[in-house]
Amino acid sequence: MAMCSSNPRSLSFKEAYDLLVKPGDGPISRHINRRISIRISLFLIRRGSPVSPLAMSLLSFSTALVGSLFFVLGWPLIGGLLAQLASVLDGCDGEIARLTGRASGRGGLLDAFLDRLADVGLTLSLGLLAYWAGPPALLAACLPLRLPLELQMPPWPTLALLLTALALSGSLMVSYCAAITQALAPVQLRRLIGSRDIRLFLIMLAGVACQFYTWAASLALLLLALLSWAETGRSLAQALRALSRNREERGPQ
Numbered sequence: 001m002a003m004c005s006s007n008p009r010s011l012s013f014k015e016a017y018d019l020l021v022k023p024g025d026g027p028i029s030r031h032i033n034r035r036i037s038i039r040i041s042l043f044l045i046r047r048g049s050p051v052s053p054l055a056m057s058l059l060s061f062s063t064a065l066v067g068s069l070f071f072v073l074g075w076p077l078i079g080g081l082l083a084q085l086a087s088v089l090d091g092c093d094g095e096i097a098r099l100t101g102r103a104s105g106r107g108g109l110l111d112a113f114l115d116r117l118a119d120v121g122l123t124l125s126l127g128l129l130a131y132w133a134g135p136p137a138l139l140a141a142c143l144p145l146r147l148p149l150e151l152q153m154p155p156w157p158t159l160a161l162l163l164t165a166l167a168l169s170g171s172l173m174v175s176y177c178a179a180i181t182q183a184l185a186p187v188q189l190r191r192l193i194g195s196r197d198i199r200l201f202l203i204m205l206a207g208v209a210c211q212f213y214t215w216a217a218s219l220a221l222l223l224l225a226l227l228s229w230a231e232t233g234r235s236l237a238q239a240l241r242a243l244s245r246n247r248e249e250r251g252p253q
Contacts, residue, residue, distance in 0.1 A: 013042065053107050167224035174232050193230055206220030
């Protein structure tokens with residue numbers, strides 16, 4: 001992990017950006033979140049703020065939990081905006097740690113644990129909103145159709161639960177697959193479509209849309225599930241290729 005060797009207070013934004021942006025950062029993180037979070041981190045460091053990386057992790061986690069609460073209370077717009085704010089703040093803990101030389105495995109572990117809890121809260125709250133809102137109009141028109149038993153759709157509560165389970169499990173599998181890959185084949189995965197920054201940005205868009213069209217929650221869950229599982233499959237394939245290359249380089253045992 002790269003550490004800052006110079007006085008972090010003297011770093012310009014561009015210098016800090018070049019130092020802190022990681023190859024594995026998703027597109028939203030690279031082009032939007034980092035441009036905000038690095039400025040926040042530099043501001044806190046230059047002001048001599050006593051805020052620690054752990055405090056920023058807790059702040060990001062708390063922001064996501066409050067966002068989940070707003071989704072449940074029927075204020076998806078605020079919930080979505082808080083989800084994106086949590087995504088931005090999630091970058092500050094690692095940035096402050098690296099710039100001030102306080103990066104540690106313990107901090108990274110706690111940050112990853114809190115991120116997963118935040119993901120669970122936001123996804124479940126979006127699932128509750130989808131359940132309460134009911135199915136989209138097109139799907140609602142299909143549910144009462146008299147079809148052969150094997151072609152009938154399950155009732156909406158079952159569909160909402162299935163969508164939530166697929167979105168949540170996919171979100172967790174992206175992180176799990178990355179952790180396993182790093183343990184077995186230390187390669188830098190490039191996440192393109194299902195990284196956490198994209199998922200939280202999608203939840204923000206869902207919150208904005210749900211303020212006007214509540215059925216958008218079910219569409220967001222479907223997209224989260226598709227993106228997460230597609231990213232999991234892509235990461236798994238990338239890891240398998242890396243393992244194959246490692247075996248070829250070692251040669252026959």
